[in-house]
Amino acid sequence: MDAANLKSINFKRCLVPCIKILVVDSDLKCLQILSKMLSSLGYDVDTASKASEALSIFEERKNELDLLLVEVDLPDMEIGEFTEKIRESSDMPYCLMTADSNVFSKSRIVCYGAQLYFRKPIMIHDLTGLWKLTTQMKNKYKRLSSEIAKRLRAQQQKPEKKTLGTTAKNKCVNGN
Amino acid sequence: MDRNHSRRQLAAMRQSLFDQGHLDEQFIQLEELQDDANPNFVEEIVTLYYRDSSRLTSSLEQTLERNPLDYNKLDTIMHQFKGSSSSIGAKKVKAECTMFREYCRAGNAEGCRKSFQQMMKEYSALRKKLETYFQLARQAGPKETAFRPK
Numbered sequence: 001m002d003a004a005n006l007k008s009i010n011f012k013r014c015l016v017p018c019i020k021i022l023v024v025d026s027d028l029k030c031l032q033i034l035s036k037m038l039s040s041l042g043y044d045v046d047t048a049s050k051a052s053e054a055l056s057i058f059e060e061r062k063n064e065l066d067l068l069l070v071e072v073d074l075p076d077m078e079i080g081e082f083t084e085k086i087r088e089s090s091d092m093p094y095c096l097m098t099a100d101s102n103v104f105s106k107s108r109i110v111c112y113g114a115q116l117y118f119r120k121p122i123m124i125h126d127l128t129g130l131w132k133l134t135t136q137m138k139n140k141y142k143r144l145s146s147e148i149a150k151r152l153r154a155q156q157q158k159p160e161k162k163t164l165g166t167t168a169k170n171k172c173v174n175g176n
Numbered sequence: 177m178d179r180n181h182s183r184r185q186l187a188a189m190r191q192s193l194f195d196q197g198h199l200d201e202q203f204i205q206l207e208e209l210q211d212d213a214n215p216n217f218v219e220e221i222v223t224l225y226y227r228d229s230s231r232l233t234s235s236l237e238q239t240l241e242r243n244p245l246d247y248n249k250l251d252t253i254m255h256q257f258k259g260s261s262s263s264i265g266a267k268k269v270k271a272e273c274t275m276f277r278e279y280c281r282a283g284n285a286e287g288c289r290k291s292f293q294q295m296m297k298e299y300s301a302l303r304k305k306l307e308t309y310f311q312l313a314r315q316a317g318p319k320e321t322a323f324r325p326k
Contacts, residue, residue, distance in 0.1 A: 029224040030263055036209045036217065073256075099259025121202045121263045124209075 019131050020044040020064055024054040025071040025097075030120070034069065037124045043131075051077035055085060066134040068094035069118075072103075083112040093133045097122060182316035189309055198302055203265030219310045225264045226303055232257040233296065240289055250288065251280045261299075268298040 021043050025031050031047045038045045046065070048054035051074045058065065068086065072079045079096065086094060096111070097118040103109060104119055111117060115133045118126055131137055193199045203218075210217040235253050239246060258273035272295035279287030 027228065027260060027263075029221055029228060029260065032224065033206065033209070033221060033263060036214065040209060040211070099262065100255065120259055121205075121265075123205060 017042070018044065019066045019134055019136065020046065021067045021069055021130065022046045022048065022054060022057060022065050023069045024048045024051070024074065026050065026073070026075050027071070030071070034122065034127075037122070037127055038069075038130075041124070041127060050075060051082045055082070058086065059089070062090055062092070065092060066136055067130060068092065069130075070094055070096055072096050072098040072100075079112055083114070087113055091135070093135065095130070095133070179317055182312060186309070186312045186316045189305075189312060193305060193309065197267050198298075198305065200265045200267040200270075202262060206264065219313075222264055222306055222310070225260060225266075229257060229260050229299075232260070233299070236292060240292060245285050245288065247280045247283060247288075251277055254280065266299075266302055269295060269302060272298055 019042075021038055023031060023034050023038070023045060024047070025034070026049050028049060031049060035045045035047055046057060046061075048057055054068075054070070058068070070079070070082065074082065083094065083096075086092065093115045094113075095116040095118060096114040097120055099120040101119065103117075109117060193203075206218045206221055214220070232253055236250065236257070239249055239253065254273055254276050258270055258277070261269045261273060272291060276288060276291040276295060279291055
């Protein structure tokens with residue numbers, strides 16, 4: 001197989017299709033890099049460079065978005081206020097990011113309700129698991145788990161039926 | 177023939193940028209994001225960086241002219257600048273930013289000014305090297321054409 005062809009196969013793609021992420025960062029360069037990283041992983045990406053812009057996109061398209069990735073240092077709003085507004089109108093998960101290494105050396109990080117806290121510069125492999133945080137995935141897990149639980153319960157009830165079956169089997173064998 | 181020569185030159189220049197510590201793995205990450213859809217991705221990002229960061233460096237310059245120095249303000253601006261520089265893998269620039277912030281915290285005015293000068297040297301040197309690098313890259317042409325099966 002051609003080395004060049006192998007390179008074009010993306011082994012890191014998002015495992016769940018149609019996950020939409022809104023990235024918020026006033027640094028346009030970061031927005032571009034993150035956008036590119038996320039779309040190469042298979043995510044749908046939307047961007048905003050200000051808190052106000054992000055909030056209006058959020059209000060408009062709450063039902064389509066799955067996750068927010070937000071830079072802590074936004075020019076027009078404190079992160080505490082921004083995340084509070086998100087929490088007020090939905091239970092959409094969000095992740096925060098910062099270039100400030102001091103934040104991570106403290107023994108307690110104020111997370112503002114975030115699922116994850118990233119330190120910049122963000123590496124592409126940091127982003128591969130974001131799909132697991134979405135409500136979509138949590139709902140799928142819930143459905144799967146309840147389905148599995150149902151089937152386990154069903155299996156545990158079978159032994160009574162089995163006894164009857166065995167008797168019937170013996171009859172057949174004897175009959176032969 | 178010419179193209180192969182350009183490509184070798186390009187590879188050598190790229191390697192020296194890493195060997196001399198101007199760039200780190202973050203730059204490689206950017207290179208990996210470059211593809212047919214965005215064939216000049218790295219150059220675009222670097223251009224954006226130099227454009228955005230010029231207002232930060234001007235701000236630093238102005239703030240350093242005051243007496244006494246506003247260390248908090250300097251630290252805040254430098255923090256932004258450092259973050260921006262690290263996102264393109266500007267290793268030496270980043271190191272100077274760290275030094276600068278140490279001087280800020282120590283309230284060392286002389287140290288701050290010297291460190292800033294040094295940082296600007298690295299910053300401009302990297303810009304020149306990257307400009308040359310991207311020019312070479314454009315001359316060398318896209319990598320894939322040599323390997324694309326007919």
